[in-house]
Amino acid sequence: xxxxxxxxxxxxxxxxxxxxxxxxxxxxxxxxxxxxxxxxxxxxxxxxxxxxxxxxxxxxxxxxxxxxxxxxxxxxxxxxxxxxxxxxxxxxxxxxxxxxxxxxxxxxxxxxxxxxxxxxxxxxxxxxxxxxxxxxxxxxxxxxxxxxxxxxxxxxxxxxxxxxxxxxxxxxxxxxxxxxxxxxxxxxxxxxxxxxxxxxxxxxxxxxxxxxxxxxxxxxxxxxxxxxxxxxxxxxxxxxxxx
Amino acid sequence: xxxxxxxxxxxxxxxxxxxxxxxxxxxxxxxxxxxxxxxxxxxxxxxxxxxxxxxxxxxxxxxxxxxxxxxxxxxxxxxxxxxxxxxxxxxxxxxxxxxxxxxxxxxxxxxxxxxxxxxxxxxxxxxxxxxxxxxxxxxxxxxxxxxxxxxxxxxxxxxxxxxxxxxxxxxxxxxxxxxxxxxxxxxxxxxx
Numbered sequence: 001x002x003x004x005x006x007x008x009x010x011x012x013x014x015x016x017x018x019x020x021x022x023x024x025x026x027x028x029x030x031x032x033x034x035x036x037x038x039x040x041x042x043x044x045x046x047x048x049x050x051x052x053x054x055x056x057x058x059x060x061x062x063x064x065x066x067x068x069x070x071x072x073x074x075x076x077x078x079x080x081x082x083x084x085x086x087x088x089x090x091x092x093x094x095x096x097x098x099x100x101x102x103x104x105x106x107x108x109x110x111x112x113x114x115x116x117x118x119x120x121x122x123x124x125x126x127x128x129x130x131x132x133x134x135x136x137x138x139x140x141x142x143x144x145x146x147x148x149x150x151x152x153x154x155x156x157x158x159x160x161x162x163x164x165x166x167x168x169x170x171x172x173x174x175x176x177x178x179x180x181x182x183x184x185x186x187x188x189x190x191x192x193x194x195x196x197x198x199x200x201x202x203x204x205x206x207x208x209x210x211x212x213x214x215x216x217x218x219x220x221x222x223x224x225x226x227x228x229x230x231x232x233x234x235x236x237x238x239x240x241x242x243x
Numbered sequence: 244x245x246x247x248x249x250x251x252x253x254x255x256x257x258x259x260x261x262x263x264x265x266x267x268x269x270x271x272x273x274x275x276x277x278x279x280x281x282x283x284x285x286x287x288x289x290x291x292x293x294x295x296x297x298x299x300x301x302x303x304x305x306x307x308x309x310x311x312x313x314x315x316x317x318x319x320x321x322x323x324x325x326x327x328x329x330x331x332x333x334x335x336x337x338x339x340x341x342x343x344x345x346x347x348x349x350x351x352x353x354x355x356x357x358x359x360x361x362x363x364x365x366x367x368x369x370x371x372x373x374x375x376x377x378x379x380x381x382x383x384x385x386x387x388x389x390x391x392x393x394x395x396x397x398x399x400x401x402x403x404x405x406x407x408x409x410x411x412x413x414x415x416x417x418x419x420x421x422x423x424x425x426x427x428x429x430x431x432x433x434x435x
Binding site: 026027030031033034035037038041042045046049050052053056057059060063064066067070071073074077078080081084087088090091094095097098149150151168171172174175180182183184185186187188189190203208210217218220221222223224226228229230231233234237 | 277279280282283284286287289290291293294297298300301305306308309312313315316319320322323326327329330331332333334335336337338339340341342343344351353354355356357358371372373374375376
């Protein structure tokens, strides 16, 4: 009988103990674990996900701005396409001013000599001076940093003599030539010789040649924004000359 | 003789409780009603819900938008790439134009214009010397005149000519045989 009582008591004790554990589990373990899991998931999953979305949103605004720029660029490119003929004409004109061929200066000097012959002018001296370096021209002109497209200036000097009328006609013909030259200096001086007036004419002009490394130059041309336009003074010059 | 004593216990005074003790039955009811587990699960569920919501938002709104923008940009760039030839043409035109601009085009003065301009200034008197000084566009002419009045006349005429500027007399020389005056006049062009 005593043993039965002891067994029941033990069972009761165990039941109360397990109830105690269950209570402990219910009131402490489960809430603490769930709070920990919640915090961990906030820190390791939700915040990174939120950051990912924020980054994506930033990427969207940067992509939108990129799209807007690309659309603008496309608009300019389309405008260029529609003006392609005019652009090509302007470029052809500039190329005619400073051709890429290396024999242009010699050919022009020959044309000048035959013109002097036609007007009975005696050529006393004729010389092509040293090339001015492309970089020095660039420094004077465009301040271009790279040398993929440069221009060479080739000065040529003439000294000739004849009557004023012939020299005047020569000058008129010279102005009619298509070649683009820049007059650097000239002297036209009259001398009385044996009762007749003889004039000496000294002339230095410069002819220009473009030099371009085609591969590097193409890269350079591509870098120029399609929204860029030719300087208005050059456009005016081209318009004036093409009239 | 009876003595009246009063003992004060600080401990007892502090333990004084106004709330009536809860019976064991009441505690059982409270424990039964406790919702800690429910709230714990709600907490976990809310974390899962947040993650799910963010993922759905990313999947439905953000990612398709990025894909669509990238697609649009790639199409635009593709079209720009197809028109690369005209971009190169424009670049070449601008590069060459800028190179030519200052040192060259600004100095494009024709010899014929200079001679004609000088003759206009000389008012029909004979010019015995024309000289263009190097790269400065500074023109010097020597005009032969008959008398000093003509010097003033030529100088005045040069001042009103719109195609020249910075006019000044360099020298006036008298010659005896034949009696003449050489006027040396310098000016710059205003032709561009």
